[in-house]
Amino acid sequence: MTETAGNSVRSFDIRGMTCAACSARLERVLKKTPGILDARVNLALERADVAVEASVTPEAVVAAVDGAGFSATLRSDDPVIARAEREAREVEAAGTRRLTGWLLVVCALLTLPFIVAMVAMMAGFGHVLPTYVQLALATAVQVLAGRRFYRGAWNALRGGGANMDVLVSLGTTAAWGFSVYMMATVHHMVEEHLYFEASAIVLTLVLLGKFLEERAKASTTRAVRSLMALRPETATKLAEDGSQTVVPVTGLLPGDRVLVRPGERVPVDGTILNGESHFDEAVITGESLPVRRQTGEPVVTGAVNGEGAVTVEVGAVGEESTLGRITRLVESAQSGKAPVQRLVDRIAAVFVPTVVAVAAIAFVLWLALGGGLEQALAAAVAVLVIACPCALGLATPTALVAGTGAAARAGILIKDIEVLERAAHIGAVVFDKTGTLTVGHPELLEVVTAQGVEPAQLLALSAAVQGGSEHPLARATLARAAAEGVAPSAAEDVKAVPGKGLVGRVDGADVLIGTAALMSEHGIDHTDIDKAGLGRLQPEMTLAYVAENGRAIGLFGYADALRPEAPAAIDELRRRGIRTLLLTGDRAPAARAIAGAAGLDDWRADVLPEAKAAEVEGLRAAGGRLAMVGDGVNDAPALAAADVGIAMGSGTDVAMETAGITLMRPDPRLVAAALDIAAATSLKIRQNLFWAFIYNVIGIPLAAFGLLTPALAGAAMAMSSVSVVTNAGLLTQWTPKLPPVGSTKR
Numbered sequence: 001m002t003e004t005a006g007n008s009v010r011s012f013d014i015r016g017m018t019c020a021a022c023s024a025r026l027e028r029v030l031k032k033t034p035g036i037l038d039a040r041v042n043l044a045l046e047r048a049d050v051a052v053e054a055s056v057t058p059e060a061v062v063a064a065v066d067g068a069g070f071s072a073t074l075r076s077d078d079p080v081i082a083r084a085e086r087e088a089r090e091v092e093a094a095g096t097r098r099l100t101g102w103l104l105v106v107c108a109l110l111t112l113p114f115i116v117a118m119v120a121m122m123a124g125f126g127h128v129l130p131t132y133v134q135l136a137l138a139t140a141v142q143v144l145a146g147r148r149f150y151r152g153a154w155n156a157l158r159g160g161g162a163n164m165d166v167l168v169s170l171g172t173t174a175a176w177g178f179s180v181y182m183m184a185t186v187h188h189m190v191e192e193h194l195y196f197e198a199s200a201i202v203l204t205l206v207l208l209g210k211f212l213e214e215r216a217k218a219s220t221t222r223a224v225r226s227l228m229a230l231r232p233e234t235a236t237k238l239a240e241d242g243s244q245t246v247v248p249v250t251g252l253l254p255g256d257r258v259l260v261r262p263g264e265r266v267p268v269d270g271t272i273l274n275g276e277s278h279f280d281e282a283v284i285t286g287e288s289l290p291v292r293r294q295t296g297e298p299v300v301t302g303a304v305n306g307e308g309a310v311t312v313e314v315g316a317v318g319e320e321s322t323l324g325r326i327t328r329l330v331e332s333a334q335s336g337k338a339p340v341q342r343l344v345d346r347i348a349a350v351f352v353p354t355v356v357a358v359a360a361i362a363f364v365l366w367l368a369l370g371g372g373l374e375q376a377l378a379a380a381v382a383v384l385v386i387a388c389p390c391a392l393g394l395a396t397p398t399a400l401v402a403g404t405g406a407a408a409r410a411g412i413l414i415k416d417i418e419v420l421e422r423a424a425h426i427g428a429v430v431f432d433k434t435g436t437l438t439v440g441h442p443e444l445l446e447v448v449t450a451q452g453v454e455p456a457q458l459l460a461l462s463a464a465v466q467g468g469s470e471h472p473l474a475r476a477t478l479a480r481a482a483a484e485g486v487a488p489s490a491a492e493d494v495k496a497v498p499g500k501g502l503v504g505r506v507d508g509a510d511v512l513i514g515t516a517a518l519m520s521e522h523g524i525d526h527t528d529i530d531k532a533g534l535g536r537l538q539p540e541m542t543l544a545y546v547a548e549n550g551r552a553i554g555l556f557g558y559a560d561a562l563r564p565e566a567p568a569a570i571d572e573l574r575r576r577g578i579r580t581l582l583l584t585g586d587r588a589p590a591a592r593a594i595a596g597a598a599g600l601d602d603w604r605a606d607v608l609p610e611a612k613a614a615e616v617e618g619l620r621a622a623g624g625r626l627a628m629v630g631d632g633v634n635d636a637p638a639l640a641a642a643d644v645g646i647a648m649g650s651g652t653d654v655a656m657e658t659a660g661i662t663l664m665r666p667d668p669r670l671v672a673a674a675l676d677i678a679a680a681t682s683l684k685i686r687q688n689l690f691w692a693f694i695y696n697v698i699g700i701p702l703a704a705f706g707l708l709t710p711a712l713a714g715a716a717m718a719m720s721s722v723s724v725v726t727n728a729g730l731l732t733q734w735t736p737k738l739p740p741v742g743s744t745k746r
Contacts, residue, residue, distance in 0.1 A: 175199040231249070278307060511547070582598045
């Protein structure tokens with residue numbers, strides 16, 4: 001769900017939801033509200049994301065939520081206020097868990113005599129509790145534990161729907177009310193006709209389930225909370241005269257300077273102007289070892305400064321920082337909805353009315369078949385109690401929250417649930433070369449000149465044209481020129497020819513630097529310069545020709561080292577049966593050399609940026625789901641064309657925005673890890689849905705046929721939610737298993 005012209009997306013905290021029926025009904029109500037274009041309600045996060053027309057106010061959305069029987073609070077866009085609101089929500093949630101815990105203890109103590117009496121009776125000794133003792137204990141539990149369910153049931157019915165609270169309230173009230181009726185009308189052996197223990201035990205077990213569920217949900221959402229907590233609220237700003245002032249981070253602007261002392265967290269994204277130190281960037285990249293940063297190198301928000309004080313020029317603050325974007329991506333993924341969840345929502349919409357109907361049918365049939373009023377009531381109560389849709393509503397979001405949170409801690413950002421599902425079934429991975437499989441910092445190793453042209457002259461001419469380019473080869477040329485003390489001239493009318501090179505004018509001369517294809521387009525013969533380069537240029541080198549006024553005057557040979565992790569990464573993918581390919585704009589000898597060194601299955605060379613997307617489309621059409629891994633602007637179309645685009649975090653913002661998955665450190669081994677966590681999360685979703693459905697598929701018929709007592713039905717219902725949330729919580733322990741560098745089995 002994204003903002004577009006004429007509409008905006010607002011997020012609301014929702015209170016009062018207890019099961020899938022609640023979230024599904026609220027979503028339907030919001031979507032039917034005039035002015036609301038779309039709505040997405042997440043039960044696990046207790047949050048609603050609503051796309052509204054410009055004319056719709058937050059108050060109108062709140063009113064719609066209230067009309068559905070829930071309450072809503074708008075989340076603030078201001079980072080300081082949002083943080084305060086988040087902390088307030090966490091305090092409130094912790095207080096609710098404590099209150100539920102104490103209430104559970106009290107209800108358990110009140111229910112214990114029933115359990116002791118039941119065990120004693122089953123063991124063949126003892127006697128039932130006196131009727132008025134049963135009445136007192138069960139009534140206390142009905143009031144203390146039942147109050148929250150009655151309130152939830154009333155709100156649901158007032159909003160025109162029904163939920164888990166309706167089922168629990170109906171079932172336990174029927175058991176309690178029938179027992180009171182029997183006390184008032186039957187005086188001989190009345191103890192044998194009472195169901196006080198059923199109402200008390202069911203309520204206590206359901207309360208236990210809610211308590212465990214709340215604790216588990218808190219643990220699965222820990223990832224976003226920990227990311228939020230890493231943002232410093234203040235920074236030490238340096239004035240022009242060197243004076244220091246502690247200011248709120250939100251008051252900083254790009255270009256400001258801040259001082260980061262040893263042991264402090266970096267408050268902004270920026271560039272080091274002075275000093276050097278080691279920075280622990282584990283919160284961003286998942287890399288456990290501190291990274292050395294010096295003057296001119298970037299630092300990111302949330303990283304912990306090691307031993308040295310540094311001055312940092314502010315680049316991005318708050319929501320626009322790397323940490324802010326990570327948090328936004330994780331929240332967006334966690335609030336998403338899997339396609340399978342839409343089926344669950346449709347089931348939840350009719351679930352409660354269907355269960356009530358089944359309970360009524362069971363009651364009537366037992367009476368008609370001569371089972372008696374008590375047996376009929378017991379069966380109906382058991383059906384109502386066991387059929388809780390909580391587990392259905394929690395199955396997908398809890399697994400999604402846990403999986404994406406664990407991935408984020410490992411430096412893997414998953415944009416949305418659809419990407420995650422596709423990533424779980426990838427059959428081939430296509431890699432870009434420069435900056436993806438290679439380190440992305442090529443060096444200019446060979447300078448070949450035509451007769452009468454000096455190397456320094458060629459470097460000056462080339463550096464002039466490449467001076468404004470961010471391309472890795474341009475940076476390598478500029479670095480070589482600087483190292484040799486060559487001062488470039490001023491260039492005019494410089495234009496980039498995508499995938500081929502640059503053209504411009506230097507001191508009145510037309511200058512071209514780029515591929516052989518660029519030379520051919522301009523009718524420039526480079527045969528002589530090719531002969532001059534024989535024996536000096538290696539096959540794996542990337543070549544760039546230089547021409548002046550229609551004559552080829554030089555040839556550069558660049559080399560970009562293979563990332564040391566690349567062979568292990570490719571070998572790990574092959575071990576999983578995943579095909580690997582290289583797709584590059586470089587020439588064939590360089591592509592062949594890199595593909596061979598890394599161990600890829602196939603390669604494509606001389607692919608222009610606009611043709612990369614077409615190549616990816618063609619590979620997809622050949623069969624199987626495909627992932628594309630890249631890091632540059634020219635990779636963005638191919639990343640978008642793939643089933644799953646994976647961007648290296650060391651790359652451009654365009655690549656990261658286009659890709660569905662971002663690796664926050666340039667380690668290709670994380671590609672397999674990303675596919676791992678996607679598969680693990682999808683598996684957990686399927687497991688959770690299986691358990692959520694199986695409890696009801698098996699339990700409802702057993703209850704209807706009288707094979708489950710209301711107490712056992714309550715235990716099964718409580719366990720369904722607990723098992724689903726606990727199973728999802730196991731994902732929080734996931735860590736990537738990266739093969740050691742050099743560990744290839746080819």
